[in-house]
Amino acid sequence: MKKRFSGTKVIWLLALMLAAAAVCSFCLGRFSVSPRQLFGILLSRIIYIEPFWTGTMEVVVFNIRLPRILLACLVGCSLSAAGAAYQGVFQNPMASPDLLGASSGAAFGAALAILLGASSAIITLSAFLSGIVSVALVLLIGQRAPGKKVVNLILAGIMVSSIASAATSFVKLVADPSNQLPAITYWLMGSLSGAKRGELLFAAIPMAIGLIPLFAFRWRINILSLGDDEARSMGVNVNMLRTAAALCATLLTAASVSVSGMIGWVGLVMPHICRRLAGNDYRFLMPASMLGGAFFMLLIDNISRNLLSTEIPIGILTAFIGAPFFIYLILRRGGRI
Amino acid sequence: MGKRLLALLLALVIALSVAACTAKPASTAAPSASPASEAKQTPGKTIKFKDSTGREVDVPAEIKRIAVTGPSAQTVVFALAPDMLVGVATPFADSAANFLNEKYLKLPVLGQLYGGKGQINLEALLAAAPQVVIDIGDTTGNIAADMDSLAKQTGIPFVHISASIGKMGETYKMLGELLGLKNEAKVLGDYCDEIYNKTTAIANSAKKVSVLYCLGDKGINVIAQKSYHSEAIDLLADNKAVVASPSSKGTGNEVDMEQILKWDPEVIIFAPDSVYKTVSKDPSWQKLKAISSGRYYEVPYGMHNWMGFPPSVQRYMGMLWLTKILYPKEATYDLYTEIQRYYKLFYHCDLTQEQYKAMMVNSLG
Numbered sequence: 090m091k092k093r094f095s096g097t098k099v100i101w102l103l104a105l106m107l108a109a110a111a112v113c114s115f116c117l118g119r120f121s122v123s124p125r126q127l128f129g130i131l132l133s134r135i136i137y138i139e140p141f142w143t144g145t146m147e148v149v150v151f152n153i154r155l156p157r158i159l160l161a162c163l164v165g166c167s168l169s170a171a172g173a174a175y176q177g178v179f180q181n182p183m184a185s186p187d188l189l190g191a192s193s194g195a196a197f198g199a200a201l202a203i204l205l206g207a208s209s210a211i212i213t214l215s216a217f218l219s220g221i222v223s224v225a226l227v228l229l230i231g232q233r234a235p236g237k238k239v240v241n242l243i244l245a246g247i248m249v250s251s252i253a254s255a256a257t258s259f260v261k262l263v264a265d266p267s268n269q270l271p272a273i274t275y276w277l278m279g280s281l282s283g284a285k286r287g288e289l290l291f292a293a294i295p296m297a298i299g300l301i302p303l304f305a306f307r308w309r310i311n312i313l314s315l316g317d318d319e320a321r322s323m324g325v326n327v328n329m330l331r332t333a334a335a336l337c338a339t340l341l342t343a344a345s346v347s348v349s350g351m352i353g354w355v356g357l358v359m360p361h362i363c364r365r366l367a368g369n370d371y372r373f374l375m376p377a378s379m380l381g382g383a384f385f386m387l388l389i390d391n392i393s394r395n396l397l398s399t400e401i402p403i404g405i406l407t408a409f410i411g412a413p414f415f416i417y418l419i420l421r422r423g424g425r426i
Numbered sequence: 427m428g429k430r431l432l433a434l435l436l437a438l439v440i441a442l443s444v445a446a447c448t449a450k451p452a453s454t455a456a457p458s459a460s461p462a463s464e465a466k467q468t469p470g471k472t473i474k475f476k477d478s479t480g481r482e483v484d485v486p487a488e489i490k491r492i493a494v495t496g497p498s499a500q501t502v503v504f505a506l507a508p509d510m511l512v513g514v515a516t517p518f519a520d521s522a523a524n525f526l527n528e529k530y531l532k533l534p535v536l537g538q539l540y541g542g543k544g545q546i547n548l549e550a551l552l553a554a555a556p557q558v559v560i561d562i563g564d565t566t567g568n569i570a571a572d573m574d575s576l577a578k579q580t581g582i583p584f585v586h587i588s589a590s591i592g593k594m595g596e597t598y599k600m601l602g603e604l605l606g607l608k609n610e611a612k613v614l615g616d617y618c619d620e621i622y623n624k625t626t627a628i629a630n631s632a633k634k635v636s637v638l639y640c641l642g643d644k645g646i647n648v649i650a651q652k653s654y655h656s657e658a659i660d661l662l663a664d665n666k667a668v669v670a671s672p673s674s675k676g677t678g679n680e681v682d683m684e685q686i687l688k689w690d691p692e693v694i695i696f697a698p699d700s701v702y703k704t705v706s707k708d709p710s711w712q713k714l715k716a717i718s719s720g721r722y723y724e725v726p727y728g729m730h731n732w733m734g735f736p737p738s739v740q741r742y743m744g745m746l747w748l749t750k751i752l753y754p755k756e757a758t759y760d761l762y763t764e765i766q767r768y769y770k771l772f773y774h775c776d777l778t779q780e781q782y783k784a785m786m787v788n789s790l791g
Binding site: 118119120121134145148149152153154206207208209210211262263265266268272282283285287394397399402409 | 447498533534536537538545546547548549550552553555563566568569570571575576578579580581655673683
């Protein structure tokens with residue numbers, strides 16, 4: 090694998106891009122707030138300034154734009170980090186955050202909660218818990234089955250995913266078509282619309298629990314690529330490492346999906362794009378994936394909330410914008426992904 | 427090297443959490459800030475309005491600008507206060523261009539809200555500057571929580587008003603109180619109650635006619651008895667379609683031709699775009715009583731499907747029409763006059779005889 094820049098440079102570059110994108114995102118929106126007013130509103134949190142803006146502008150900036158930008162960054166970062174972790178743990182380039190059934194499980198939990206007429210806070214909670222339960226089930230099956238652990242886990246993940254998908258389809262079948270069904274369909278397409286501070290705080294805790302260990306122990310994921318026997322000879326408990334990394338990635342996925350709905354693609358492809366930039370070494374790849382995922386999600390969300398007067402579901406955009414770009418990368422550089 | 431990065435990430439996490447925490451006072455500051463701005467826009471005081479969830483909501487005493495959360499609220503509110511709408515949830519059907527005043531067709535599309543999430547872009551909603559956002563429909567258990575959190579986030583009051591087919595009078599009464607249009611709302615509410623009472627009285631006085639409502643590209647999907655979409659049919663007729671688990675979907679339950687032959691109803695109604703045009707030439711459909719005797723009709727479609735998709739006030743037109751074709755002797759009213767009245771009241775336009783005829787070409791046998 091050739092790479093153009095050193096890992097550190099890539100990370101600094103991505104961090105800079107993310108910061109620039111965050112600043113730009115603040116200025117963008119359907120409600121017009123001039124940069125001067127925006128600056129004044131933000132600064133007025135720290136020092137007192139005589140308001141030269143309206144109260145509605147303050148609502149837009151603090152209650153609508155700020156939670157949304159933070160949530161986009163967190164979700165992008167988490168999904169991409171989870172994808173990178175799964176790809177390393179299972180040594181499989183096809184691995185993505187939904188590998189162990191976290192997404193499908195969360196989708197079922199959300200659909201069920203919508204069917205039962207729950208409020209949005211309960212829908213989020215139900216999605217999160219049912220994502221975690223699905224993965225717990227997969228791990229349990231994987232532990233009990235004899236033979237190759239990794240293969241068993243992946244197979245169990247596929248099976249639990251398909252059960253959850255079937256259950257979601259059933260919920261859609263019996264849902265009330267005038268309000269519940271469109272709500273479920275919309276939820277499944279993924280969206281950050283209506284991001285609230287409560288959702289942000291709810292997601293931030295499991296995300297932090299997942300992200301910090303993945304970042305701190307990222308070099309250990311490199312050891313897994315040596316193969317189980319080699320790793321064991323270096324005194325690493327392979328099973329524990331694998332389970333721990335998978336659990337962190339699962340927390341990240343379930344938390345993301347529960348607040349944003351199903352957003353595919355990012356967790357699969359962002360780590361690959363970062364691999365091209367930063368190389369295969371997880372010491373650089375993991376932070377690059379985190380920053381790259383956040384940057385990409387922020388970019389997509391800006392399109393989602395600004396292009397039309399109504400929101401465009403973000404799950405559709407990630408695939409429509411991301412996939413062609415990725416195909417272009419494959420064709421241009423050639424070689425193995 | 428690795429330590430520097432760790433420090434960077436930690437700094438990022440801290441920065442994020444600080445941002446989230448410093449932002450926190452904004453939520454408490456926002457409600458106090460937004461009424462101030464509203465006061466600037468609309469001089470006048472606020473009053474308490476008790477909505478269908480039992481919430482006491484502070485709304486401006488004089489409301490001039492409103493927004494809606496979905497198509498069923500849109501249809502109901504459009505009838506009462508079309509000029510107050512700052513935008514619509516879903517665009518009007520193409521056919522609406524023939525009827526509606528152009529200024530309504532130009533209303534911006536703000537999108538639909540499903541529970542807490544939705545197509546509605548909150549910034550676009552705030553930019554349209556409604557004084558209140560109205561949600562109309564079934565009152566489900568947790569709708570109050572969603573309304574509260576949206577109101578808190580945007581600083582605009584959100585109210586929910588419940589609606590169902592037999593109780594539109596009450597829905598309009600509440601809406602009229604909210605918008606200061608009590609008399610206008612009473613006219614609409616009385617109309618709904620009048621049609622409901624008139625058509626059900628006719629149906630109850632006669633022997634209920636057996637009916638099937640068939641849809642789909644093969645015509646073998648039926649709207650089953652006791653399902654969400656069969657409310658109007660169940661009220662007015664003997665819906666033959668009894669299945670074990672009625673689907674609440676707009677596409678109904680799929681059955682087979684044998685089952686339809688077994689039910690053999692007196693009258694069949696077909697959804698627009700179903701098989702109405704071809705059944706008379708189809709040997710298996712010909713065996714049915716309704717087809718051979720010519721008592722089969724297509725559901726009228728004018729602005730919306732009259733039998734209710736989405737189920738909203740246009741179902742009163744469906745009830746008028748269904749009663750007319752099922753009980754022609756008992757239903758002595760003139761359908762054109764009734765439909766014209768509906769169009770005037772609910773769509774604010776004059777329905778000409780030609781437009782009516784074009785709409786009903788397959789619907790009156």
